[in-house]
Amino acid sequence: MPHTSDIIVIGGGIAGLSAAAELSRDASVMVLEAEEQIGFHSSGRSATMVHYALGDRLVRALTLASRAFFESPPDGFSEIPLGRRMPVLVHAREDEREALDALECDIIAFADLERLDARGVHELCPLLRDDAVHGIADRDGIRLDPHALLQGYLRMLRHAGDELVTAARVASVERRCGVWTVTVEGGASYSAPILVNAAGAWADKVASMAGAAPIGLQPLRRTIITFDAPPGTNLEDLPFAKTVGDQLYFASESGRLFASPMDEVPTEACDAQAEELEVALAAYRVEERTTIKVDRIHSRWAGLRTFTPDRNPAVGFAPDSDGFFWLAGQGGFGLQTSPAMARIAASLILHTVWPMKDLVARDLSPGRFLGQAA
Structure with missing residues (x-):
């Protein structure tokens, strides 16, 4: 029998873990990571600063909205500071x-x-x-500790009783009767009505497996x-x-x-x-x-x-696949924008109050790459 939850997140980098931790406040979440450790390909190899000389207005707004989290993280988030002034x-x-x-x-x-x-x-x-x-x-400026940030989000996820499964490379994805079932190499299966695609460089491949159109990552x-x-x-x-x-x-x-x-x-x-x-x-x-x-x-x-093709992230439900949520294309700014991006993802998935005053959902919609309305 598949393991069931409200939401499956594919990808244990900063995008997937931060969103999963935020979602775990109000839903049951299962995170599937292909590698044996979190943040293996991008997040854990980043020399990350909180600064504004990166990206455009949208990225700077996300960075500014994330800063308070780094300066004053939730109680119990991390035993060490998330960064130092530089x-x-x-x-x-x-x-x-x-x-x-x-x-x-x-x-x-x-x-x-x-x-x-x-x-x-x-x-x-x-x-x-x-x-x-x-x-x-x-x-x-703030020099972030990517490992402290990743471990903090993982701690949040587990504190809520939710799970991370490592060495869980996706073998197949299918949707039946309103439920996604993800089968990993080795045969284990996981089911949920909502699937979050936070697979980083592999996100277009995951989309194709799920029958959703790639967005050109x-x-x-x-x-x-x-x-x-x-x-x-x-x-x-x-x-x-x-x-x-x-x-x-x-x-x-x-x-x-x-x-x-x-x-x-x-x-x-x-x-x-x-x-x-x-x-x-x-x-x-x-x-x-x-x-x-x-x-x-x-x-x-x-x-x-x-x-993504316009170098801004894709965050939102796919217009061509029910229950398939994009969280991809964070380029070199995934860590420094992760608190804001996680809140945005949670608001769109759980239909809660929009957390950003300077952005609207269509700014991030994956529909902009598919020639469809957001």
Whole structure:
């Protein structure tokens, strides 16, 4: 006999776990994760900041709506802080000043920004080259702990008496008489009237298995390296530093520095691995934009960032499949927007009060990719 619940969530990354935890307040939920651990492909490999230099107005609104959760999580959510304060510095060369001006105008409604001249830029981040002569700083950024966040949502789910099943790769999905039945490799089956597709890079595949039209998701690989800072560097005071264009970000990490060339390499849904070309590109861009010499790379990894065609998430019931709910396409901002996204998903599924004042449901509807009304 299948295991039954009110809602099945496919995917144990940040999207699936946060939504499941929120839903578990008012419904019974079963989370199925293909891997043996949560957040394996994307969420657990993220160098996540709460900042507003990422995405567009919609992403910034979701980030702002999520911030209070990180600063004051529910009682018992986590035994350790979900993050720590870290300034965010977006820096620019003289020829990039116009782009920095435009970004400042886009962000200023969401954060208290400080405009910096060359002296201010180098006081905040002495590792930058002399050609970094303009900057904007958000001194109230938060460096999130993705593992603490994932474990907190899992704790919420289990406290409500609901379950996570790992090593539960989906083999088939079918709907009969108003009930979804998901069978995993190994033969176990799970049934519920509502199926939440939070399968990340695999979400289009899950949709096809369920008979719903794919929405055109594209997984993109991103690479991160770690290396030593120059001797005498005060790592505690360094900001999260990002070029105004998507070329490089770096910050301190466990006594070293980490950096990404902000690569977006199209790939299939897979267990992403760091490729030599992107690893070399990361080191090159560090040396191009900073005074650091990357003599040795201590570690390297890659993760998947999966986007919809318009790079905003798809959240809502599929217009072509009853009881099939999309929660996909959170790209590189899934962690920093997870509290707001979870509340949105729960409001749409449980028909409760809409939680966002700056967005409406059609902004996120998967129907926009299928040529149908939201």
